[in-house]
Amino acid sequence: MDRLSNTVRPYAWGSTTAIPALLGVAPTGEPQAEMWMGAHPGAPSRIARTGATSTASATAEQAAAEQALTEQALTDVIAADPVGELGAATVEKFGPRLPFLLKLLAAGAPLSLQVHPNLDQARAGYADEERRSVPIDAPHRTYKDANHKPELVCALTPFDGLCGFRRPLEAAEAMEGLGVDSLKPYADLLRAQPEEDALREVLTAILTADPEEMADTVAAAAAAAERLGGAYAPYARIAHHFPGDAGVIAAMLLNYVRLQPGEALFLGAGVPHAYLDGLGVEIMANSDNVLRCGLTPKHIDVPELLRIVRFEATDPGILRPEASPLGEELYETPVDEFRLSRFDLSAGAAPIDLTAPTPQILLCAAGTPRTGELALGPGESVFVPAGEPVRVSGTGMLFRATVVA
Numbered sequence: 001m002d003r004l005s006n007t008v009r010p011y012a013w014g015s016t017t018a019i020p021a022l023l024g025v026a027p028t029g030e031p032q033a034e035m036w037m038g039a040h041p042g043a044p045s046r047i048a049r050t051g052a053t054s055t056a057s058a059t060a061e062q063a064a065a066e067q068a069l070t071e072q073a074l075t076d077v078i079a080a081d082p083v084g085e086l087g088a089a090t091v092e093k094f095g096p097r098l099p100f101l102l103k104l105l106a107a108g109a110p111l112s113l114q115v116h117p118n119l120d121q122a123r124a125g126y127a128d129e130e131r132r133s134v135p136i137d138a139p140h141r142t143y144k145d146a147n148h149k150p151e152l153v154c155a156l157t158p159f160d161g162l163c164g165f166r167r168p169l170e171a172a173e174a175m176e177g178l179g180v181d182s183l184k185p186y187a188d189l190l191r192a193q194p195e196e197d198a199l200r201e202v203l204t205a206i207l208t209a210d211p212e213e214m215a216d217t218v219a220a221a222a223a224a225a226e227r228l229g230g231a232y233a234p235y236a237r238i239a240h241h242f243p244g245d246a247g248v249i250a251a252m253l254l255n256y257v258r259l260q261p262g263e264a265l266f267l268g269a270g271v272p273h274a275y276l277d278g279l280g281v282e283i284m285a286n287s288d289n290v291l292r293c294g295l296t297p298k299h300i301d302v303p304e305l306l307r308i309v310r311f312e313a314t315d316p317g318i319l320r321p322e323a324s325p326l327g328e329e330l331y332e333t334p335v336d337e338f339r340l341s342r343f344d345l346s347a348g349a350a351p352i353d354l355t356a357p358t359p360q361i362l363l364c365a366a367g368t369p370r371t372g373e374l375a376l377g378p379g380e381s382v383f384v385p386a387g388e389p390v391r392v393s394g395t396g397m398l399f400r401a402t403v404v405a
Contacts, residue, residue, distance in 0.1 A: 001372060001383065001385070002384075003374060013108060013110065015107065018279040022156075024377065037101070037381050038101040047071070047074055048072075099285060099403050100337050100401060100403060102401045106279045110241055110276045111276075113273070114273065114293060116150070116287075117269060122143060122145070122148050126146040139298070140299045149289050150335045150338075152284070154264040157280075158259070158260060161273065162254040162256060163257050164255050166255045168313065171252055172188075178221050186206065189202050200309075203250060215244035218249060222239030222248065225239065247293060255315075266319060281363065283340045319331050321341065328342075339403060345393065346395060347394070349393070353389075354392055355391075358403050359385060360384040360390070361400075363401070364378055364397070364398055365398070369392055
């Protein structure tokens with residue numbers, strides 16, 4: 001197995017302290033939003049593998065003597081031997097790339113309010129933008145790849161977020177409770193229409209409102225939320241970070257959720273959501289496809305967004321892990337691209353055999369577990385190729401990311 005060297009992405013919404021505290025290093029003062037673990041081309045993990053450094057004319061003895069550890073991108077390692085690294089079943093099912101991306105996510109401010117497409121939508125949208133020659137890095141490009149992006153986030157600290165539409169009548173009551181006249185038309189629509197129509201019409205009206213009028217509405221709503229506190233406090237905080245943004249009002253259509261450590265949320269296609277604050281382990285299909293609804297200065301493709309969003313009220317569905325007799329606690333999801341579980345390791349317990357025919361990333365979240373001969377500290381991780389023997393022991397919390405192949 002290979003210890004991973006991972007990139008931390010400095011997005012503006014990132015916490016300046018959460019990831020450094022987990023790693024036991026001093027903060028830099030800059031946001032540290034996401035640590036990526038995997039083989040995403042945007043920031044692939046790196047591993048140290050033994051590789052020959054001799055010239056072509058060297059003898060076999062010289063070459064053997066000069067073998068050295070060289071750092072390589074995990075993308076390149078997998079590309080060189082997909083079946084050897086991922087296993088035949090994984091390659092047959094998902095192609096020659098790691099199907100998931102694992103992250104440490106540290107939100108110090110709200111992320112954008114967003115949705116993800118399903119697989120058919122992603123394929124069609126990507127093909128359309130390719131046909132129209134929209135540059136892949138263009139600010140107005142919507143589909144970065146042809147894959148869907150289901151995701152799961154598991155809280156390591158208390159973790160706040162928004163997930164899925166709440167009942168229209170609940171959203172109407174929340175808006176009316178602020179006492180802001182310009183919110184009344186939205187509340188009236190939410191009360192007058194069937195659920196799907198009400199949610200669609202109100203979100204459309206919010207996203208297409210006159211920007212100056214919406215900025216005034218957001219300012220009035222933020223002031224009222226600040227004054228009232230309680231259940232309105234999250235919206236005051238959101239407005240503090242995004243003054244005048246229509247996403248502040250759109251956020252009131254969604255369920256507010258607070259996860260406790262160990263609890264998780266699964267986000268499927270078309271479900272609007274935003275993470276607000278906290279540290280968690282996130283796993284997703286290996287994709288960059290995001291359609292934004294607000295809380296961002298980035299491009300919002302309103303027509304495509306309205307086509308992708310599922311306009312139905314849902315229970316956020318907080319997940320708690322299911323324990324197996326071997327001590328593995330699994331977060332059940334309806335997708336095959338990733339499978340996330342955790343182990344609460346205790347001193348003196350027998351080692352646990354995690355050998356599997358699929359690729360794995362093991363992440364230490366607390367304590368001092370061992371993966372074979374490698375000792376891990378909090379925030380450290382290893383890549384285990386398919387079929388490679390691995391036994392874990394020691395103490396602490398260890399997350400296991402793999403696929404269903």
